[in-house]
Amino acid sequence: MMYGMQKERKKKVYSLKTDNKKFTVMLLLFFMIGIQLCFLSKEQVMAASGLRIYNYTTKKEYTYTDAQIKVTYNGKQISKDSTPGILQNGYALVSYKDIFANSPINADCVYDKAAGTVSISKYGTTIVLKIGSTEAYINGKKVTAPVAPVKIKYVKEDVTKILVPSRFVSENLGFKYTWKKEISTVAIERDSFPMLLSYNDGEPFYYTGTQGKVTIDGKAVDLGNMPSVITNNTAMLRAKRVFADSAIKAKYKYNSKDKTITLTRNGNVLEMKIGSSVAYLNGNPFILDTAPMIVTNHDVETSYVMVPGSVTATCLGFDYRWDKNTGTSVITSRKDSQTEKPQESIPNNNNDQKEEAPELGDSPVTWDAGKIHYQWETPKELIRSGTGVQTIDNGSQADESGVIYSVSRIYDNKMYVNSETYAIYSTAPFTKVTSNAKGNQIQLDISNMYTSDYTYSMSEISDGILNTVHTYMADTKNSRLDFKLNTDKFTYDLAYSSEYNNILYLTIYYDYLNKVVIGTNDTMDYITLTCNFPINPVINNFYTTITVDLPGIKKGFGDQFVNITDAINLYYTSVYYTSDGTHLILGLKNSADYYIAEEGNSFTIMLPKDKNTIPVVPKEPDPGKNDPVVPENPVSGADQYQLIIPNPSGLKISQIEHEDQYYNLRFSIKLPGDYVSYFSKNPIKVNSGVIKDVSVILNSKNKTEILVTTSKIQGYKLYADKNYIYVKVANPKDIYKNIVVLDPGHGGSQPGAYYFNTYEKTLNFKILYEIGKQFFESDPDKLKVYYTRISDVDVSLGDRAAFAEKVGADLFVSLHMNASTSKSVYGTEVYYSASNNKPNKAGLTSEILAKLFANNITYALKTHNRGIRAEKYTVVHKNTVPAVLIELGFMSNQNEFKKLSDPDFQYLAAKTIYETLLQVFELYPTGR
Incomplete structure (x- = not known):
């Protein structure tokens, strides 16, 4: 029994041990389940605060729990809270479309689905990124992006976005970029735009140089809407505001007829002329490094007379200094300014004076053919401007009145690419038709015809130049038709049908882009556009992209896209047509200013090699209007000489001095003696558009000095006979051997x-x-x-x-x-x-x-x-x-x-x- 009890006790003990093991296992099991539940709970919390994202590259869906990036532009949020940017390897990725295209940044963005690339263009820079790759291209140059773009789906929103590295794109487009980590925000900012100016009624351009200030005896001068500007290494100041309406208190007069400026102070009389390199102080001539000019600020549509600050201040009895660090013209009174002799104010024209001038390296450029990269042209036989027949009168009286019952376009007239023909149908022959054009409307008055008051809508006609035609009665017996066009650049003519005298044709010849030439010379790239009418393009400069829009203008050749490998700054050119006109995109290697020259129906956009260059653009001579003068006894054909100077006393070349002042874009010819009055009666003939100005003065050595200013560095060579002095002016290589x-x-x-x-x-x-x-x-x-x-x-x-x-x-x-x-x-x-x-x-x-x-x-x-x-x-x-x-x-x-x-x-x-x-x-x- 004792044994049995012990056995039973052992059994119970064993049973207890067994239960303890089961309990331990159960505890472990519950513990593991608890941990799993904890993890599940944590993931559920993470899912609630994170973003479910599907990555198209990895083909995986996951929960993103890092910072959700917001983006601001100039302080205003442009990102969407529902589809924020994300961080990847420490870099902020944002939607290219939301941030750079559909926002005030307004970049041109293109997604090529087949290639898996995104192209972002703004301010002249084009960035091409490939999804899943750090290989990128900036204006065609291969670079490495810090992180690859990704294509993802925001699962909850069911929206797909392509995200790109925000700093990389922003800074390469020229924007200021700031990462605000504490609020997970990308701040993108834009610098202010330059002034839109034009010089001497030339074409507008964006001035990107120093916008200078002026002080007189330490006190700032309020320059209003026109700060000082720098051209040809010279600070140009407002003449009246700085020198008359200030502490200087000079008497100011501007003669708009001959464009002369007169400033008078303390017995000093300074006379200058817009565009002329010669000035007069108290009647004594001297030469200016930079001529006065009229500057128009198109931002406020106001023009200002601007004069060289240093020479003007000096002539009026003040000291002048240019403070390069602050961009300020510092004008100070002289202690002896009240007693100073006028002649002592004449500025020193030696080159040491240039050290005080702003060192911006300006040098004018102008159009020159150079190397032509591409040229597209419509055959001339396909272009026409009309016959000029705008009145029809057969001199007879109609037997009966007719009714105009239809106006429609005729499509079988394919002779000219820049024309559209419209047929006017009536029930009786036309006898007398008169017309006139004003603005974008042509009005026809048709005698002895009736018509109803009706407006034909022509907008459904593809690519048509005509918008509407309104028919109505001008009086009790005569009809009137108003043709409203989409442009005001057109000519037109009238004609009867050769087969039916009850059909009248109106043919409209509209503006057309006939020719595009892309070239590079030794100072610039250029693009010349030629149309039927003078061109008024809409040009925008976006750092490394320049867009040129020709509203309402068609072109006579197919769409073009070309890469240009051997230009100075031009990287590619695209020419294409849409329903609202022809468009050009000029892609540049680097940001650059552009300048324009217009002559007749041709328009040239110039991209100078030197970024700070502000060119003075002469007009090319009109064929037939500026034919070279033929002298009596030319050395050889007179047409090869750009200057023909009457020889006042049969001077020989050995008697004529000359000096090449190429550093100021001019050269000087000096004749012994005073011939100023002679040349006023016997003018010098100019046969070159590169020559900007020819001035004649009597210098201090009693020599007649002929100062020839050019738009770019030119070589020259002199010849002479008893009647004329001939000067050949051309690019240096065309003049000099070595x-x-x-x-x-x-x-x-x-x-x-x-x-x-x-x-x-x-x-x-x-x-x-x-x-x-x-x-x-x-x-x-x-x-x-x-x-x-x-x-x-x-x-x-x-x-x-x-x-x-x-x-x-x-x-x-x-x-x-x-x-x-x-x-x-x-x-x-x-x-x-x-x-x-x-x-x-x-x-x-x-x-x-x-x-x-x-x-x-x-x-x-x-x-x-x-x-x-x-x-x-x-x-x-x-x-x-x-x-x-x-x-x-x-x-x-x-x-x-x-x-x-x-x-x-x-x-x-x-x-x-x-x-x-x-x-x-x-x-x-x-x-x-």
Whole structure:
């Protein structure tokens, strides 16, 4: 029994143990279920606060729980709360369509479903992104985006969106971008637009330069809606507001007939003329660097007379200074301004004065054919402007009155692509029809005809130029028909049907885009459009995209899209037609200003190479209207000369002085004696649209000076017989056989090396210009030289290199002095760039040119030849012609410095460089 009890106890104990195990298992099971329930609960919470998203690339649906991105533009939300942006790898992705297309940003966006790409264009920049890839293109250039675009569906909204990296797109389109992490918001902002201006009644352009201020004796002048502007490196100020309606208190007069400006103060009388480079102070002539102009601010539709600030202030007895940091013309009173003699106010015209002017590098450009990339043209035989028959009268009386019962378009007239013909049907022959046109309406008066009051709607006619036709009775017996067109640019004619005398035809010839020419010359890209009528396009500049709309104008060729690989800034061009007109899109490599020139029915859009360039645009001569004057005894055909100057006393070429002032876009011809009155009676003939102005003055040396201003750098050559002085004016390469750009290194605020109280810039300039010009400017027929600087100013390295292409140079030579931390190093080195070492047409390379200079200089000057070296110095690396940089010697070596600063050594150095250039052209002739 005892045993049985023990056995039973064991059994119970066992049973208890077994129950404990089951209980433990159950506890674990409940614990695991609890954890799962916790996770499910957490996911349910996450799902409630997150976004269910389906990714088309991964083909998976998931819950997005990170920050939901909002987007603002100029402070206002443009994103949708129901479909917010998302974060991916720390980058904010937003809907390209919501944010960049359907918002005030208003970018042009295209989704190519087949290619899986999104194209976003604004302000001249086109960004192409591919879904699922970080490979992107900006204006055709391959780049890497920080994160790939994604195509997703917002499951709850059942909306599909393509999301793109917001910062990458915004900043590449030129917008300011700020990420506000604390509120998960992307802030996109836009800078203010430039002023829309025009100069001297020219075409409007967006001025993107400095909008300057003016102070007089420390007090700011309220310039109203017209701040000062910078052109040709000169600050132009409001004449009346700054110099008359201010503390200066000059007496101001503007004669609108002859466009003269007169400012008088304290006995000084300053006379200037709009567009003229010649001014007069107290009757004494002097030359302006920049002519006065009329500037129209189209934002407020007001015009202002603007004058060069520095010279005007100086002539009126004030000191002038340009503050580059603040963009301010600082005008201050002189202590002796009340007693100063008028003649002492005449500004100094030497080049040192330019250092005070804003250094913006403006240089005018104008239209020149250059290389034509593409040209589309409608055959001339398909274009017509009408016969001019707008009245029909057969001189007879109708036997009976008729009824006009229908007006319809005739489609079988396919002779001309720019015409539409409409037939007017009546029950009796037409006898007399008169017409007139006003605005966009043609009115026909038809005698002895009845008609009902009815309006025909022509809007359903595809591509029709006609909108409506209204028929009604003008009086009790005569009908009137009003044809309302969609444009006011048209001509028309009337004609009877050749078969039926009860049908009258009205043919309307409307504006048509006949020709498009895309080209590049040495200073710019251009697009010339030619229509039947003067063109009034709507142009918008969006940084790297320029759109040109021609409302109501059709074109005579198919839609075009071309990539342009060898232009300066033009990347692609698209020409297409829609129901509201013809449109052009100009894609640019970089943001650029555009300028326009209009002549007759042609309209040219110019994209200058220099971003800050503000061109002065002359009109091309009209064929037949500006035929060259034929003198009595021409040297040869007079049509080859752009200037024909009456010869006042049979002067020979040897008696005529001339000076090329290419840095101011002009040249001067000087005749011994006073012939000012002679030329007022015997005017100079101009046969070139590139010549902007010709002024004649008597200079201080009692010589008659003829100042010829051009729209771009031109070469010139003089000829003479007893009756005329002939001047050939053309691009430098068409005038000169051999052209070189000489670059005195450093200058202005970039002095270069400094040893023994001497700056490198001083030695470079003295050898190459002050001493060298007696060689380099001695005979343009042998060697024509252009200098990158002719005074102590800083010119950017890029501008120096680009100058060679601008003037059509054959060679480029830059002069520098060397230096080393080791005072024992000495000798001559010549550098070139291996990247700019292709042979020119004559077989000359930069490396060959470097060897010739290294050998000749060291032989003639007895310096140590340290050889030639290939380096990527900007002036040689980014050049377009064979180019070298000469390091003549080491300023850091005392013995060599003595040579470099010795006048005899400097003279021989300049002479050796000159003779080496002549040798180069003998060995490698240009062939011109």
